Amino acid sequence: MIRVDHQKRFSFPLHIHISTLFVVLILCMSLTQIWLTNRSMESVLLEANKKIFSRIASETHGTLKAQYDPALSAISAFRQGNLASASSFNQRIEYVYEIGSLLLEYPHITSYTVSYPNGDFFVVSHLSTPQYKEDMKAPAHARFVAASSSVYSNRFVMAFYDTDFHELYRTTEPSDNFDPRTRDWFKQSVVEEARISDPYFFYRLQKVGLTIHRKAANGTVFAADVLLQNLSDSLRETLVEKSSVRVLFDDHQQVYAFSDPSYFDVQNRSLNNRRIYLSDLNSPMITSAVQQQSKTNALGEFEYNGEQWFGALADVEFYPGKTLHLLMAAKSDELLHQAQVIRRNTVYLSIALILIVIPLAYLISQMIAKPIRQETNRARAIERLDFSTENGIYSRVREIYQLRSSLQSMQATLQRFVMLTSRIAHEADTDKLLHMVCDEVSDAIEAKGVFLYLLDSEHHLLKPRHVWWEEADPLELSAFEKKNMPTQRASHFVRDVFIAKQRTVLDGNKVRGMPSSVLKSGEQGDYVFYPLLDRQRQVIGTFGVLYKGEQRQQYLERYTHYIEMLISYLSVTLDTRKLLKDQKALLDSTIKLMASAMDTKSPYTGNHCQRVPVLTEWLSKAAHDSDREPFKAFSMSPNQFEELHIAAWLHDCGKITTPEHVVDKATKLETIYNRIHEIRTRFEVLKRDVELEVCRRFLPPILPDEAMQEMEQRMGELDEEFAFIADLNQGEQFVMDEDVERLKRIGQRKWLRTMDKSLGLSWEESDRLAQSTVTTPDFEHLLEDKPEHLIAWKGDRTRDARFNLQPTQYQANQGELYNLSVKRGTLNEEERFIINDHIVQTIVMLESLPFPSHMRRIPQIAGGHHEKMNGQGYPLGLKASEMPLTARAMAIADIFEALTSTDRPYKKAKTLSESLQIMTRMVADEHIDPDLFRLFIESGVYMQYARAFLKPEQIDHVDEAQYLSY
Structure with missing residues (x-):
């Protein structure tokens, strides 16, 4: 059984669901698009930044190499020339032009220094800054300065040159005892290869640089001071946002270059010619990033001071055996600014799309929901068994169209079924009922023939109650309806319908006994017979339909459930009517039996x-x-x-x-009577006979005539009086008042009772007799109304007040005078x-x-x-x-x-x-x-x-x- 749920639940109309679905879908799509766009843009930008960082690292390597390669080449060439053995200032200044040309060509090289094994040195420097010129007290147009120191003369000579290498000014000053041999780079120089010093701060130039040095075969050391400013400038040029960071450092956190000059206090004299470390930079973020890298061995996204940063640490080869690290970092919001712009634009676009979609979705949902609402109203009407609903609007949605078609078909089927069951319920004539059902069913299920059989009372024969098929002749139908079908012979039909109690399908061309007009020659058809089952699931008949043509299987599948439900209802109806008929017959027989019993009684x-x-x-x-x-x-x-x-x-x-x-x-004195009184009276007569016999034995045998006449007269009176009473007892004649008076006179005669009249009585008679005084012997009247003749009512004799027939005082009155005095009848x-x-x-x-x-x-x-x-x-x-x-x-x-x-x-x-x-x-x-x-x-x-x-x-x-x- 299908359980129907009538509980009210929270629900919304379909168009709300559709509109909400549209909005939710658009919202989900928009959010997904925003999320994917954001993630994609972030991924793309982060990936792009990774590539940029990689390119920057590569470019930094190239820039770094370009910084020291010219110096390496120059000192390698100088150590093989005569400059390595020049002992005087004049000899040494012959190389000013050559060295100065190199300084002009490579401005990041600030000076070349030649340190001789005896402690002399020769240096050519580029006066690149006003502060440097001022410190050197150089002429205004001086561009280069050449200085030489000799340990033997203890003199320090400086010559200033312009851009064309014209000597502008020369000065000689006492030596300040500067000995280049004490410098680390001098000590570390070797003949085999050039060495590069750690970076340090050139205070005079207020820039970071390093020294490249190499020893000649005679022990002279050639050195070049190389500024790393170009490298810092190169890193600064890669910055997109001001907050971005670029720092190049080595494993000891010594800084080679940095993108932002503000990280370093150039006025701090304590840093003069000293190495610069990351801790010297005015940027805690850089230290935090490096610490993050050292902890996780990866940088990527990290947080500093409540802000998200994205960074990378790339390795940059300085020279073989020496690798530097390039820290590149930027704030995520600045790095992903474009992504945020795109995300914001996407959000605005999604909101605009939702605002457009909502009314559009509402209109579309209304168009979709309207046919469904109409079909819902149709379904509710069908639920109320109201089949007056007309067809709704056409829908191009296939499912709704199919629903509409199905509901129309269901409405038509239920309407036919309900109307048919109603007609079945109201049709009293069983024959008309069966004809009506067969006609209606044949139309409803598109059958080409119907056959209804009911079992006889002996269950031996199936009797046709209604038969019809297309193009049937009335005479042929009438003749066929007289043919009974035996159920005792074994057949596929009997086994399925009467034993298995299930539907059976028979090939129309193999069924015998059917008229030729049912299926013409070559025509295909199937007979489908269903058992008619009563409440005890006993077969009471069968209902068959005929389908023809190639679509017969489709018709059978389509209408099987309809037929089964209808014939189930019909079977119960027939069974009910049979039960009612049997009950009526039983009631009628019982009523007639009661009437017959009363007549028999x-x-x-x-x-x-x-x-x-x-x-x-x-x-x-x-x-x-x-x-x-x-x-x-x-x-x-x-x-x-x-x-x-x-x-x-x-x-x-x-x-x-x-x-x-x-x-x-039949007579007035007839009643329920204890015949012991009659027998007692007979004994009284016997006693009188005994007395008479004894008297006759001892008295004269012949009485006097007067006595005989008196006896005969009195006996005649008694005979006449008894005849009178016997005539009154019959009740055929109307009793007159004088008859009653005579009856009373006769009743005054007395007779002697010599036996106890209380003997042999029932307990009820004894109770009634107890109301009178019984003596023996005693004289009693011949006829009288005694107290024991009155029988009282048992129980309450109160009757319904609507009846005008009220009970008498006594239930019965057996008084002899009373009954014989009845005027009419008995x-x-x-x-x-x-x-x-x-x-x-x-x-x-x-x-x-x-x-x-x-x-x-x-x-x-x-x-x-x-x-x-x-x-x-x-x-x-x-x-x-x-x-x-x-x-x-x-x-x-x-x-x-x-x-x-x-x-x-x-x-x-x-x-x-x-x-x-x-x-x-x-x-x-x-x-x-x-x-x-x-x-x-x-x-x-x-x-x-x-x-x-x-x-x-x-x-x-x-x-x-x-x-x-x-």
């Missing part, structure tokens, strides 16, 4: 309970068929006929509570109440039964046949206007049957004319309905009944006009 009433229903139904049917007033507007439905049928058969069901001795009381008042009370019991019994709504009037109809049209009847005292016509018709039927019955012990059967004459008087007395009595005669219902149930001698001549003249 009281044989003197004959078949009263069985004949009254027949007569009532005939008279009601005559009123139904009559088009005369006042019956023209009267009609009865099948349910009302059924109601009347049950009410008529149960109209005397209350008699089941009426004692038999009352119903069948029943006393107590017995008459008991007889009449059967109609009260009928109403009470029937009202306690749970009749369906269309049978709720059964108690009123069955209990109204003793009512009178003037309201003086019983048990409710209803008038004609308060009684249904069927109840009034039953009253006529009950009276007519009672009058004509030959089985009543208390009266003789009447002839037709006598009965009608009595009923005419009853019409005049407003006891029975005059219009129905007229219809009873004019329609011939009375004669129809007489021919069916009366003895021939009762059917005399009837002058109908005589009985209609009232």
